[in-house]
Amino acid sequence: MQFRIKRYFLLSSLSAVLLVLVLSVVWYAYFTKQLLLNQETRANAYMTQVLGKLVWEEAGEFITRGHARSRTEMQQAPEVGPLDEIMAELLDGNGILKVKIYNSQGFVIYSTQHSQIGQEKTDNPGFQSAMRGEPLSFLNHRNQFHSFEQTVSDRSLLSTYIPFYHPETRQVVGVFELYSDVTGMVRRIDKNRYLILAVALACFLLISAGLFLLMRRGERIIRQQYAELVNANGTIHRLAYLDSLTRLPNRNSFDDSLRREIAQERREGGGFALFYMDLDGFKAINDQYGHAVGDHVLHEVANRLRTNIRESDQVFRMGGDEFTALLRRVESEEVASGIASKIIAVISEPICYRDRCLNVSISLGIALYPFHATDMESLIDLSDNAMYQAKQAGSNCFRFARSGVEKSELV
Numbered sequence: 001m002q003f004r005i006k007r008y009f010l011l012s013s014l015s016a017v018l019l020v021l022v023l024s025v026v027w028y029a030y031f032t033k034q035l036l037l038n039q040e041t042r043a044n045a046y047m048t049q050v051l052g053k054l055v056w057e058e059a060g061e062f063i064t065r066g067h068a069r070s071r072t073e074m075q076q077a078p079e080v081g082p083l084d085e086i087m088a089e090l091l092d093g094n095g096i097l098k099v100k101i102y103n104s105q106g107f108v109i110y111s112t113q114h115s116q117i118g119q120e121k122t123d124n125p126g127f128q129s130a131m132r133g134e135p136l137s138f139l140n141h142r143n144q145f146h147s148f149e150q151t152v153s154d155r156s157l158l159s160t161y162i163p164f165y166h167p168e169t170r171q172v173v174g175v176f177e178l179y180s181d182v183t184g185m186v187r188r189i190d191k192n193r194y195l196i197l198a199v200a201l202a203c204f205l206l207i208s209a210g211l212f213l214l215m216r217r218g219e220r221i222i223r224q225q226y227a228e229l230v231n232a233n234g235t236i237h238r239l240a241y242l243d244s245l246t247r248l249p250n251r252n253s254f255d256d257s258l259r260r261e262i263a264q265e266r267r268e269g270g271g272f273a274l275f276y277m278d279l280d281g282f283k284a285i286n287d288q289y290g291h292a293v294g295d296h297v298l299h300e301v302a303n304r305l306r307t308n309i310r311e312s313d314q315v316f317r318m319g320g321d322e323f324t325a326l327l328r329r330v331e332s333e334e335v336a337s338g339i340a341s342k343i344i345a346v347i348s349e350p351i352c353y354r355d356r357c358l359n360v361s362i363s364l365g366i367a368l369y370p371f372h373a374t375d376m377e378s379l380i381d382l383s384d385n386a387m388y389q390a391k392q393a394g395s396n397c398f399r400f401a402r403s404g405v406e407k408s409e410l411v
Contacts, residue, residue, distance in 0.1 A: 021197060021201065021204075032189045032192070032193075040137060040182060041136075041160050043180075044178045050090065051086070051087075052165065053167065055086065055164075058082050059083055062079040063101065063109050064173065071118030074107075074117050074118045075117045080114065080117070083101075084112070091112075095180050095181045095182075096179065097180070098146070098178075098179040100112075100116065101175070102121060102175040103174045105120075106120055106124070107119070107120050126159065126160075127175050129161060130162055132172075135160065135161060135163065136160070137159065138158070138159050140159070142157055155183050156185075156186040156187075157180065157181060157182065158180040159177060159178070159179050160178045161175055240252055241253040245299060246301075248302050248305075248317040249314065250318075254324055257316070261328070262374070262375070265369060265370070271369050272326060272329065272330055272369050273331075273339075273366055273369075274369070274379050275324060275325040275336075275343075275364050275366055276383035277365075278322050278362070279297075279360060280363055280395040281360075285297060285358060289358075297353075300351045301351075301362070305343065308343060310327075310328075313326060313327045331371075333400055336366050336368065340364050348362075363390040364386075364397075365382075365389065365390060366398055367379045367382040368400075385401065386398075386399040386400060387399070
């Protein structure tokens with residue numbers, strides 16, 4: 001099992017913070033620029049109220065009839081000079097770079113840039129909005145811009161279209177367009193945007209570092225718990241399938257192994273031998289010498305059985321003093337007899353414990369698959385019965401499972 005909590009945390013948190021930072025910066029830029037637009041629009045609207053009164057007094061008739069003249073006549077009209085003086089006086093030092101006045105037909109009646117007087121702008125969305133009584137502003141950047149008195153470069157400009165009302169009827173008779181220099185404000189907004197980005201990134205790094213340490217600690221705990229779980233599962237498996245005294249596979253493991261062996265030999269068409277074994281007189285050893293000696297005898301018998309069969313074969317402790325063995329590819333009584341004789345001889349050797357040596361013998365019952373039976377229950381019953389026949393014959397011998405016919409060999 002692979003643990004990738006830190007990797008997942010870093011990837012997910014980085015993606016999340018990048019998304020939050022991008023959204024935050026975009027929202028900040030939009031919000032602050034909208035605030036700038038609203039603020040400058042209100043300021044220009046107030047400026048227009050002052051301009052409107054002065055312009056109407058000086059050139060009200062010019063505004064209403066200016067579009068009837070030619071463009072040249074409009075640029076050379078005597079009202080242009082007084083309007084220039086008004087603009088110069090009012091606009092000095094307040095950040096307004098240019099002023100245009102449109103009549104109701106969309107003609108530029110006046111502009112601080114005289115070359116624009118006479119232009120027709122009926123399709124201008126700002127003009128259309130102001131004629132409906134709704135001020136409208138646009139923020140844009142100009143590499144070069146002709147202001148009232150000079151040409152400026154690299155400027156962020158706010159162009160605001162404001163309705164020009166008749167002082168008596170309060171009807172919209174024209175539109176003022178004011179160009180405000182908001183370069184400083186925009187630069188401060190951009191600077192603050194990067195500052196917010198840096199602060200947010202620093203906060204994220206601090207929080208991420210703390211969370212990373214927590215995640216690292218948590219991952220170590222999970223790894224430790226996983227290792228403990230694996231060990232616990234191994235212990236449970238050993239308790240379920242291994243005999244705690246002899247470390248041999250137990251009855252549960254025997255049932256599974258026998259079932260698998262039958263299925264495999266049924267597919268491959270081979271055979272095997274099942275030995276059912278029981279120690280002779282083991283109860284007397286336990287009663288006379290105690291359980292410690294009896295456990296030592298069982299442990300030694302298990303070792304001798306395990307070391308005197310092939311690696312492909314298996315030995316099991318069924319419980320008490322009973323053992324079984326599955327011998328693969330043993331398909332004849334002759335081969336099985338040889339193995340059984342060897343086991344009896346090995347077990348018959350004295351077993352010493354501390355200052356005493358004991359003589360132990362074993363009785364075996366043998367069933368061959370598929371000669372004697374082809375199902376699990378029958379093989380177990382036949383080999384068990386054959387083992388009891390060996391005990392009845394005097395013990396320390398083996399018997400084959402035969403249907404009513406005994407073939408034995410005493411050792």
